[in-house]
Amino acid sequence: MNKLFTAAVAAILLGTAPVLAQTTEILNVSYDISRELFDAVNAKFVPSYKASAGADVKVNQSHAGSSKQAGLILEGLEADVVTFNQVIDVDTLAKGEFVAADWKTKFENNASPFYSLPAFLVREGNPKGIKDWADLARDDVKIIFPNPKTSGNGRYTYLAARAWATEAFAGDEAKIEEYLKKVFSNVPVFETGGRAATTTFVENKIGDVLITFEAEVLGTIKQLGDDQYDAVVPSVSLLAEFPVAVVDKVVDKRGTRDIATAYLSYLYSPEGQDIAGAFFHRVHEAAAVEKYKAQFPEVRLVTVEDVFGGWDKVKADHFAEGGLLDKVFVNQ
Amino acid sequence: MTSLDAARETPRAVAFGTSRARKPGRRHLLPGFGLTFGITALYLVLIVALPLAAMLLKTFSLGWPEFWRIVSSPRAISAYWITFSSAAAAAVFNGFFGLLLAWVLVRYEFPGKRIIDGLVDLPFALPTAVAGLALVTLFGPAGWYGQLLVPLGVTVTHAQLGIIVAMAFTSLPFVVRTVQPVLEDIPEDVQEAARLLGATPFQVFSRVILPLILPAFTTGVVLCFARAIGEFGAVVFIAGNLPGMTEIVSLLIFIRLDEHNYPAAAALATVLLTTAFVTLFLTNLLQAWQLRYADKSR
Amino acid sequence: MQINPADASLPADPRRPNSAVAWGLIGLAYLMAGAVLLVPLLLIVVTGFREGVGVYLANIVEPETLHAIFLTVLAAIVVVPINVGFGIAAAWLVTRYDFRGKRLLITFIEIPFSVSPIVAGVIYLFLYGGQGLLGPLLAEFDLKLMFTVWAIFLVSLFVTSPFVARELIPLMQQQGGEDEEAALSLGANGRQIFWHVTLPNIRWALLYGAVLCNARVIGEFGAVSVVSGAIRGQTNTLPLQIELLFNDFNVTGAFAAASTLALLAVLTIVLKSVLERKTGH
Numbered sequence: 072m073n074k075l076f077t078a079a080v081a082a083i084l085l086g087t088a089p090v091l092a093q094t095t096e097i098l099n100v101s102y103d104i105s106r107e108l109f110d111a112v113n114a115k116f117v118p119s120y121k122a123s124a125g126a127d128v129k130v131n132q133s134h135a136g137s138s139k140q141a142g143l144i145l146e147g148l149e150a151d152v153v154t155f156n157q158v159i160d161v162d163t164l165a166k167g168e169f170v171a172a173d174w175k176t177k178f179e180n181n182a183s184p185f186y187s188l189p190a191f192l193v194r195e196g197n198p199k200g201i202k203d204w205a206d207l208a209r210d211d212v213k214i215i216f217p218n219p220k221t222s223g224n225g226r227y228t229y230l231a232a233r234a235w236a237t238e239a240f241a242g243d244e245a246k247i248e249e250y251l252k253k254v255f256s257n258v259p260v261f262e263t264g265g266r267a268a269t270t271t272f273v274e275n276k277i278g279d280v281l282i283t284f285e286a287e288v289l290g291t292i293k294q295l296g297d298d299q300y301d302a303v304v305p306s307v308s309l310l311a312e313f314p315v316a317v318v319d320k321v322v323d324k325r326g327t328r329d330i331a332t333a334y335l336s337y338l339y340s341p342e343g344q345d346i347a348g349a350f351f352h353r354v355h356e357a358a359a360v361e362k363y364k365a366q367f368p369e370v371r372l373v374t375v376e377d378v379f380g381g382w383d384k385v386k387a388d389h390f391a392e393g394g395l396l397d398k399v400f401v402n403q
Numbered sequence: 404m405t406s407l408d409a410a411r412e413t414p415r416a417v418a419f420g421t422s423r424a425r426k427p428g429r430r431h432l433l434p435g436f437g438l439t440f441g442i443t444a445l446y447l448v449l450i451v452a453l454p455l456a457a458m459l460l461k462t463f464s465l466g467w468p469e470f471w472r473i474v475s476s477p478r479a480i481s482a483y484w485i486t487f488s489s490a491a492a493a494a495v496f497n498g499f500f501g502l503l504l505a506w507v508l509v510r511y512e513f514p515g516k517r518i519i520d521g522l523v524d525l526p527f528a529l530p531t532a533v534a535g536l537a538l539v540t541l542f543g544p545a546g547w548y549g550q551l552l553v554p555l556g557v558t559v560t561h562a563q564l565g566i567i568v569a570m571a572f573t574s575l576p577f578v579v580r581t582v583q584p585v586l587e588d589i590p591e592d593v594q595e596a597a598r599l600l601g602a603t604p605f606q607v608f609s610r611v612i613l614p615l616i617l618p619a620f621t622t623g624v625v626l627c628f629a630r631a632i633g634e635f636g637a638v639v640f641i642a643g644n645l646p647g648m649t650e651i652v653s654l655l656i657f658i659r660l661d662e663h664n665y666p667a668a669a670a671l672a673t674v675l676l677t678t679a680f681v682t683l684f685l686t687n688l689l690q691a692w693q694l695r696y697a698d699k700s701r
Numbered sequence: 702m703q704i705n706p707a708d709a710s711l712p713a714d715p716r717r718p719n720s721a722v723a724w725g726l727i728g729l730a731y732l733m734a735g736a737v738l739l740v741p742l743l744l745i746v747v748t749g750f751r752e753g754v755g756v757y758l759a760n761i762v763e764p765e766t767l768h769a770i771f772l773t774v775l776a777a778i779v780v781v782p783i784n785v786g787f788g789i790a791a792a793w794l795v796t797r798y799d800f801r802g803k804r805l806l807i808t809f810i811e812i813p814f815s816v817s818p819i820v821a822g823v824i825y826l827f828l829y830g831g832q833g834l835l836g837p838l839l840a841e842f843d844l845k846l847m848f849t850v851w852a853i854f855l856v857s858l859f860v861t862s863p864f865v866a867r868e869l870i871p872l873m874q875q876q877g878g879e880d881e882e883a884a885l886s887l888g889a890n891g892r893q894i895f896w897h898v899t900l901p902n903i904r905w906a907l908l909y910g911a912v913l914c915n916a917r918v919i920g921e922f923g924a925v926s927v928v929s930g931a932i933r934g935q936t937n938t939l940p941l942q943i944e945l946l947f948n949d950f951n952v953t954g955a956f957a958a959a960s961t962l963a964l965l966a967v968l969t970i971v972l973k974s975v976l977e978r979k980t981g982h
Contacts, residue, residue: 651819683814
């Protein structure tokens with residue numbers, strides 16, 4: 072008993088949990104709402120890796136707003152892989168030389184195994200009649216979405232609202248800004264992560280509409296019952312890719328590159344895609360697409376490349392200090 | 404539990420660090436000066452001074468205009484206002500409630516007294532996150548208190564009232580524990596004399612007792628206020644954290660960190676640190692006052 | 702500070718409430734203490750056990766929660782002895798010698814008390830973080846502090862460093878150094894003086910400080926949340942785990958963890974009042 076305790080203490084101090092010897096651990100640092108998804112993925116990945124590579128592996132998880140997580144990695148959080156919800160957060164790591172500059176080419180589909188889109192969650196029966204982005208600027212509507220400064224989820228919401236406004240106001244920048252300012256002023260609280268925003272909406276009962284990824288919208292309804300909430304998919308939304316990357320700096324140091332790569336590849340496998348679909352993420356693999364088709368309504372998706380000219384431009388124009396986001400982010 | 408048990412800071416206990424009992428010429432009689440000085444100084448440098456210096460360095464690197472821009476932004480100002488006004492309200496509440504409890508615990512014998520005396524320490528022993536969880540559940544629309552209050556139009560959760568409740572709960576023991584020992588020290592005959600001279604009970608309290616406990620009482624209220632300013636765990640659970648409405652300074656620092664906006668986090672943390680220094684200075688002054696008072700009343 | 706009814710040596714106990722005002726005040730105290738203190742405590746414990754002891758235990762032995770308990774206990778085991786050692790050294794230094802800069806030293810001992818826990822976390826981030834003052838240097842040597850259990854230990858050390866010293870200093874100042882000096886004149890050496898003279902005099906106050914220090918280490922939230930990195934089952938202490946479970950919509954799990962901490966708090970109070978009587982406060 073004593074020895075066991077000592078061993079456990081030694082293990083914890085070395086940063087490895089007290090599990091059986093020879094188990095390699097990797098850390099997946101992820102965005103906030105992917106908690107349940109990666110719980111399920113890890114449970115299936117471990118036996119699958121054991122079967123194919125013959126080695127024991129344990130995957131640890133950390134969840135918070137995607138940009139916050141990128142910041143923590145720069146400060147020293149030792150992630151073997153990142154599964155983020157936004158290109159710029161991985162780019163932040165590339166700039167800090169934590170991941171390869173060409174990370175997008177390392178896995179298929181721009182290194183994004185699945186995707187989603189900003190959608191609306193409203194209270195049962197949609198009492199405020201919120202149908203589309205235009206309704207968000209109404210005086211009687213209170214909106215919840217996470218802080219675009221800390222959360223990729225929140226940034227997609229900003230960009231999707233802007234994409235809609237750009238079409239609706241035919242590119243009239245003054246009108247677009249006026250609309251976005253109104254939307255932002257309708258937000259009583261900006262939580263730092265997607266899940267905290269959901270909690271605010273469902274537990275604390277603040278707001279008339281929650282804007283978050285479709286996966287979270289549908290997952291919340293499944294978990295809390297469709298007699299309490301309804302999903303609303305707006306007329307147009309933005310393709311939200313969920314990029315993944317191996318953190319080279321860490322895996323090279325820890326010797327975990329093979330596992331890390333296998334883990335991310337697993338997300339593209341039929342099994343991995345099936346789990347992602349089951350957690351309401353839109354997927355690419357044919358069988359999974361077919362299986363989960365019914366749960367996703369048709370929606371017209373625009374891309375960051377089409378509307379905003381790519382992520383680099385988005386980052387410089389919108390999210391830089393004093394950029395377009397700061398102009399409309401009235402509550403910050 | 405921040406300012407430990409303020410109970411000890413009684414007039415009887417010699418004020419922290421004043422060495423009035425010391426006679427000259429006894430400086431290093433006992434062995435161990437080198438050892439204890441070495442340990443203390445090294446530890447303080449490593450654990451306290453070095454991290455503080457790292458943050459101050461970061462703040463200084465901003466330069467004055469940038470620093471001022473950050474700490475005087477509208478959002479920061481409203482965070483100060485919310486934090487300080489809530490802390491003041493909590494301190495006032497605890498001033499009354501603490502005085503009442505101290506009075507009752509010292510003056511009367513009654514069933515359940517020991518339990519109440521023990522309960523007073525609860526806010527120091529209970530982790531603040533647990534306190535926050537308890538309060539948000541109690542005062543939520545479906546909670547035991549919320550069910551009663553919400554129909555009356557009183558919302559506590561996600562309102563400034565919630566911040567005040569959380570702050571008042573976590574800083575409750577200070578006033579009780581500073582006033583209690585002083586009250587015990589007031590000799591019965593002082594009051595007896597006043598009564599014999601024809602003073603009404605109210606006069607006895609306001610003319611005799613209140614002046615005697617005033618320094619300790621003020622110290623307790625200031626400690627309470629200081630603790631409330633720094634409270635984080637309990638407040639974030641209940642406050643709702645709306646910028647400009649229910650966002651306290653500690654939370655704003657936390658958000659700036661999350662945004663990876665380190666200069667802002669450093670500048671705001673420096674503001675809180677300065678506040679802490681000022682209160683520390685103030686409590687030390689108050690304790691010195693309390694000591695002189697205690698001497699006079701003997 | 703504890704009033705002991707047994708030693709009220711006055712003939713007729715003047716402390717028996719005998720007026721309507723007295724009973725009114727007592728009633729108010731009952732009401733307030735009940736509503737403000739007892740009810741929140743009961744709520745936590747009742748909710749934690751609402752679905753039965755079985756469900757409570759099942760939630761506690763969830764690997765991540767169990768690990769959080771383990772880590773929290775470990776932090777206390779590491780931090781409390783160190784701060785006890787520091788507290789003794791600092792109290793001895795402050796109460797037994799006069800020297801230049803003593804006031805400054807005392808201020809430094811007291812600082813962690815008045816600083817917001819968030820600030821405590823922030824200062825460590827600016828020191829050891831990847832972009833902090835010493836972070837790059839540590840990285841050179843492949844040392845990692847931030848977002849490991851070491852960072853949790855360090856901020857806990859900072860936050861609770863004054864606890865033991867604050868208990869000992871007033872007591873040792875009051876006692877004065879005469880006993881030690883007498884022992885010295887009888888030929889005792891420093892170690893003997895400490896073990897046979899000083900320690901017996903301060904042992905209850907020391908224990909009392911350690912109990913308070915322990916309670917705070919176990920409950921620390923703000924400072925730890927800045928430096929933990931929130932790796933599930935790795936760097937989550939019990940208070941952080943409560944927030945995490947709450948955000949996972951696992952309210953039962955959150956309350957199970959919370960009631961564990963609440964029971965620990967009750968234990969702390971009991972220990973504290975026993976020690977209070979021993980120290981004669």
